[in-house]
Amino acid sequence: MSEPELDQRKQDLAELGEIISQRHEHRLSSEGSDPSTLSFSRYLRASRENAGLSVTELAHRTNLSPAALLALEQGLFAATAIPPPWLNKLAAALDENVEDFYIILGVQVPGRRPLLPQIQTWPFRFESRRPAHKSRWSLIPVYAVGSILLISLTIITFINYAIFSTPAPVPEKIPTFIYISSERRLNMIKAEPVFEYQLISLPTDSSTKAKACCAY
Amino acid sequence: MQALDGEHPSLPILGLPSAKNTWPVSSTLPAKLQEPTDETLINQVTTGSKSESTQALETIYQKYHQDIWRFVRSKVPSAGDADEISAVVWLVVLEKIRHFIWTGVPLKYWLLSIAHRKVMEHFNTPDFLSLEKLREDYDQAIYFIASQLNLFDQIEPLAQVPTIVKKEADSLLHQMIKRLSKNERRIIMLIYFEAVENATEVARRLGMNKNTVRVYHKRAKEKLRSFPELRRLVEGARDNV
Numbered sequence: 001m002s003e004p005e006l007d008q009r010k011q012d013l014a015e016l017g018e019i020i021s022q023r024h025e026h027r028l029s030s031e032g033s034d035p036s037t038l039s040f041s042r043y044l045r046a047s048r049e050n051a052g053l054s055v056t057e058l059a060h061r062t063n064l065s066p067a068a069l070l071a072l073e074q075g076l077f078a079a080t081a082i083p084p085p086w087l088n089k090l091a092a093a094l095d096e097n098v099e100d101f102y103i104i105l106g107v108q109v110p111g112r113r114p115l116l117p118q119i120q121t122w123p124f125r126f127e128s129r130r131p132a133h134k135s136r137w138s139l140i141p142v143y144a145v146g147s148i149l150l151i152s153l154t155i156i157t158f159i160n161y162a163i164f165s166t167p168a169p170v171p172e173k174i175p176t177f178i179y180i181s182s183e184r185r186l187n188m189i190k191a192e193p194v195f196e197y198q199l200i201s202l203p204t205d206s207s208t209k210a211k212a213c214c215a216y
Numbered sequence: 217m218q219a220l221d222g223e224h225p226s227l228p229i230l231g232l233p234s235a236k237n238t239w240p241v242s243s244t245l246p247a248k249l250q251e252p253t254d255e256t257l258i259n260q261v262t263t264g265s266k267s268e269s270t271q272a273l274e275t276i277y278q279k280y281h282q283d284i285w286r287f288v289r290s291k292v293p294s295a296g297d298a299d300e301i302s303a304v305v306w307l308v309v310l311e312k313i314r315h316f317i318w319t320g321v322p323l324k325y326w327l328l329s330i331a332h333r334k335v336m337e338h339f340n341t342p343d344f345l346s347l348e349k350l351r352e353d354y355d356q357a358i359y360f361i362a363s364q365l366n367l368f369d370q371i372e373p374l375a376q377v378p379t380i381v382k383k384e385a386d387s388l389l390h391q392m393i394k395r396l397s398k399n400e401r402r403i404i405m406l407i408y409f410e411a412v413e414n415a416t417e418v419a420r421r422l423g424m425n426k427n428t429v430r431v432y433h434k435r436a437k438e439k440l441r442s443f444p445e446l447r448r449l450v451e452g453a454r455d456n457v
Contacts, residue, residue, distance in 0.1 A: 009295070009299075012299070013281055013282070013285065013302075016281075016302075016303060016306070017274060017277040017278060017281060018274075020273070020277060020306050020309075020310060021270050021273055021274045021277070023310060024269065024270055024273045024310055025266060025269075025270045027310070028266045028269060028270070029266065039409040039410045039411075040409075042386050042409055043386070043390070043405065043409050045383070045386065046383075046386040046387045046389070046390035047390055049383075049387050050387055050390050050391055054296060055296060055299070055300075056296065066299070070299055070300060070303045071303065073300075073303075074300075074303045074304055074307050075307065076303070076306075076307060076310075097398075100401070100402060100405065103402055103405070103406065103421060103422065104405060104406070104409060104410060106410075106421065138423075
C-alpha cells in the first residue's frame with residue numbers, strides 16, 4: 001500500500017472513530033429509543049452491489065468519505081443523524097428514489113410539512129376522526145379550494161346581479177275589457193243590412209244569386 | 217559529575233537548597249499524561265457520565281483500532297473487506313461495551329476475539345468456492361426471501377441463515393423489487409428489510425389506507441411469484457406436494 005493510500009486510510013479510520021463516539025453519545029442520550037438504521041444499511045448495501053460499485057467508488061461519486069459510507073452500511077448512524085444531502089447524493093449515484101430511503105429510515109421527508117396540522121390551524125378546525133387514513137385527509141385542501149371557489153363565484157354573481165343589472169322592462173298590461181265606442185257598436189248593428197245589400201247586388205252569376213236569395 | 221550527584225558547586229553561592237534526590241531522578245508523570253488502564257476505561261464507559269463514557273470509548277478506539285484492522289487485514293484478501301469487518305467489530309463493541317464486566321482479561325483480547333468471529337463469519341465458505349456451493353447459497357437466498365415475504369404456504373422459515381446468504385438475498389430482492397410498481401416496491405421493502413408485518417403499520421408509514429395496502433401487497437406477491445427466480449421454487453414445491 002502506498003504512502004498516500006495509507007494516510008487516507010488512517011484518516012478514514014480516525015473519522016470512523018469520531019462517528020462511533022458520536023453514535024455512542026447518541027445512544028446514551030436516547031436511552032435505547034434510538035431507531036435502528038440496519039434495514040437502511042442493508043438496503044443501501046444491496047443497492048450498491050447491484051449498481052456494481054465498491055465503497056470507494058461510491059464515495060468518489062458522492063463526495064462522501066469512505067468512512068461515512070462504511071458507517072452508513074453498518075448502521076452506525078442514527079436515523080435522524082443522517083444529513084439529507086447525503087441521502088440525495090446517494091440516491092442520485094445509485095439511481096434510487098430518495099423517498100424510499102426516507103420510508104425505510106422511518107423519518108419525515110424534509111421540506112414536506114404534513115398537511116393535516118396546517119389545515120387544523122385553520123379557523124374552521126377540522127376534526128380528524130380517522131387520522132390513520134391520511135389519503136382521505138390529503139384531499140381536504142382540494143375540497144377546501146373547490147368550496148372557496150364555488151362560494152366566491154356565487155358571491156360575485158350575486159353582487160354583479162344586484163348592483164349592475166338593469167331592471168327588466170315591465171310588460172304592457174293587456175286590457176281585459178275591450179272598449180268599443182257606441183258609434184262603432186251601432187255600426188256593427190248596421191252592418192247586417194249592408195251585408196244583405198251587398199249580396200243582392202252581386203253581379204251576374206245566377207246560381208250564386210239564387211243561393212243568396214234562398215239564404216236570405 | 218558533581219551536578220549529577222545533586223551537589224552543584226554553585227549551590228552555596230546562589231543560595232539554592234540542595235537537592236535531596238540522588239540519581240536516577242524518580243519523578244512521576246502528571247496524571248493526565250498517564251495512559252489509562254483498560255479497567256479504568258471500561259469503568260468510565262460503563263459507569264461514567266456521558267462525556268466521560270464517550271471520551272473513554274474514543275480512547276479505546278484510538279488505542280486499538282489499528283491492531284484490529286491489522287489483524288483483520290492479515291486474514292482477508294482485500295483492504296475493503298478489512299475496513300468493513302473492522303467497522304462491524306466496532307459496531308459490536310458499541311452494542312456490548314455498556315454491559316461489559318471487567319474480569320482482568322485485557323481489552324485487546326476481547327476485541328480480537330470479536331474480530332476473529334467476524335472474520336470467520338465473513339469466511340463462512342469452504343476454502344475453495346465450488347459452483348455447487350454458489351448454487352446452494354443462491355437457492356438458500358431465494359428460499360429465505362420466500363419465507364420472509366411469506367410467499368407460499370408450504371414454506372417454513374430457515375433455522376439459521378449465514379450472513380453471506382442474507383446479503384445475497386438482500387441483493388436479489390433489491391433486483392426483483394425494481395420490477396414492481398412504486399407502491400408495491402415500498403410495501404415489500406418495508407416488509408422484507410424493516411420486518412413490518414402489520415398492515416396498519418405499513419399503511420401508517422406509507423400514508424395510505426390499510427385496505428389499499430392489502431390490495432397492493434397481494435398484487436406484489438403475485439408478481440413476485442411469477443418472477444423466474446421464484447417460479448422455480450414454486451414449481452419445486454408443487455412437485456414435492
